[in-house]
Amino acid sequence: MTQPFDAEARRAVAPVICYPTETLPQPDMALYARALTNARKVDEVVVPARDAGVFQVRSGQFFRIGCIEGPQVGDLNLWNAGDLTERFYSGKTRALHGSHVGTGDRLWSAFPHLRPMTTLLQDSLDWYGIDAFGGAVHDVIGTRCDPYTGHLLNGGQYHHCCHSNLTRALADHLGISLAEAEPHVHDVLNVFMCTGFTRGTGQYFMKASPVRPGDHLTFFAEIDLLGALSACPGGDCSSEHSSESAVCHPLVVEIFAPQDGMLEGWMPPVTSGYDRSHGR
Numbered sequence: 001m002t003q004p005f006d007a008e009a010r011r012a013v014a015p016v017i018c019y020p021t022e023t024l025p026q027p028d029m030a031l032y033a034r035a036l037t038n039a040r041k042v043d044e045v046v047v048p049a050r051d052a053g054v055f056q057v058r059s060g061q062f063f064r065i066g067c068i069e070g071p072q073v074g075d076l077n078l079w080n081a082g083d084l085t086e087r088f089y090s091g092k093t094r095a096l097h098g099s100h101v102g103t104g105d106r107l108w109s110a111f112p113h114l115r116p117m118t119t120l121l122q123d124s125l126d127w128y129g130i131d132a133f134g135g136a137v138h139d140v141i142g143t144r145c146d147p148y149t150g151h152l153l154n155g156g157q158y159h160h161c162c163h164s165n166l167t168r169a170l171a172d173h174l175g176i177s178l179a180e181a182e183p184h185v186h187d188v189l190n191v192f193m194c195t196g197f198t199r200g201t202g203q204y205f206m207k208a209s210p211v212r213p214g215d216h217l218t219f220f221a222e223i224d225l226l227g228a229l230s231a232c233p234g235g236d237c238s239s240e241h242s243s244e245s246a247v248c249h250p251l252v253v254e255i256f257a258p259q260d261g262m263l264e265g266w267m268p269p270v271t272s273g274y275d276r277s278h279g280r
């Protein structure tokens, strides 16, 4: 198609931020950080390589995802522990906080709840920023590696994609069938994964994660949470992620409980105040 006469002028229009966040309720990061300083570890789940693990965190507790043996990315699902229909909403989290999350950002739940499920309190990869390729860590743009897309693109039947790992782990934890568990699995937070979009073609890319043993991501649980974490078969995601070819490592999830009184004044967030009448 030929360009209109004012094509350049139209391209030159400056963007506006879709969701300015000045009016978002702000977490009390200093309060959370103080409560973490003398919190005691109450549980630990080691997630085996190419598999997933489930963990539970009470509202007001912390969970820390750690890299332990070698560079490894993780795919995280979160649910309200008492109501699996309230689950992490990757797309809205992206709309509010950007393509990658960092310290102070929150992971939001799906409609009609739309409240912060957790607040990102500490990130040892904060220093990474945005690299020369436009890559950054902890994205909410990828979905999760899955056997359906793998089959679509390459054929075959690979069973240890994050989607399947999360499905098995949730089914085993809840004592339900794989068919019952699968619809609860949703788009993830890609923990430690380094991703972006290519400038020329706008394609989703990944590159070797900068994560190293000792790195961690620490969250404050705003509500009672059931979490599932898959140690992605992509390993550090430097090459591919739907096969046995990548070197993979386990991940760890540690749960910490604050001392009594350390969260004085804090209240769990309430669900959205929209009345749900939708104009009728």
Ligand SMILES: [Zn+2]
Pocket (backbone or CB within 6 Å): 075, 144, 145, 161, 162, 163, 231, 232, 233, 234, 241
């Ligand atoms: Zn994966």
